[in-house]
Amino acid sequence: MKFKITFLFITLLSTISIAQTKTGTIDSDYIINLMPEAKVVIERSQSYGSRLDSLFSIKMQDYQTRVADFREKEKEMGELMKKTLVKELTALEQDIKRYQENGNKLMQLKQDELMRPLYKKLNTAIDEIAKAEGYTLILTIAGNQFAYVDDNYDITKKVMAKLGVKEPVIKE
Structure with missing residues (x-):
């Protein structure tokens, strides 16, 4: 019985020591913002926002x-007419508020839709480098x-190179 427990313990320790992980970091937002496609996404989302704004206006x-x-014309109106128009104006005001809320949601959905291909491209590059x-x-x-990140494990520049994204030059 002691032999079996000792054997299992040694097997467990060897498995733990073999199964070490290699962890890396990436600044995905930095890469996304430098991708040439990001400019197109910004232009398209601004165009979409302009159309929503014009309808809102x-x-x-x-x-x-x-x-x-x-x-x-309020002073010339009767009470029934005033109540009817106030009710219509209140309904119109609520409709405008709903339109504004929906517009914000539509804008977010449009940006997500436009950004999805960029994140897919980025994830593919990350997968390839991580596996390699x-x-x-x-x-x-x-x-x-993070309190500390060793730059040796940051794959941001490797992913940028894989995607053909150039880092901006800082002029001093």
């Missing part, structure tokens, strides 16, 4: 015109607060 202009018209160099774990630097 039309709705706001209509609302403001109706409010001004109501205020101008034997990394078992790659952590992103952005958003995480």
Whole structure:
């Protein structure tokens, strides 16, 4: 029985020592922002945002015109007419708020849709480098607060080279 326990213990220790991991880091946001495709994404999302803004402006202009018209003719209106118009204006105001909320959501969805190919391309490059160099774990630097990261394990520049992304030159 002691032999079996000793054998299992030795086997466990050897397995643990063999199964060491190699961890690397990457600044994926830095790479994404330097990719030439990122400029196209920004232009397309701004164009989409402009279309949403123009529709919002039309709705706001209509609302403001109706409010001004109501205020101008309010003294001449009867109580029933005032209540009806106030109800319509309130409904229109709520519609504008919903449109604005939906516009923000649509804008976020559009940006996610446009960024998806860039992240897919980046992940493919990360996978290739990680497999080629034997990394078992790659952590992103952005958003995480690491106390210390050895630059020897940062694959950001390797991924940039694989994707053909050039690092900007800092002029002093």
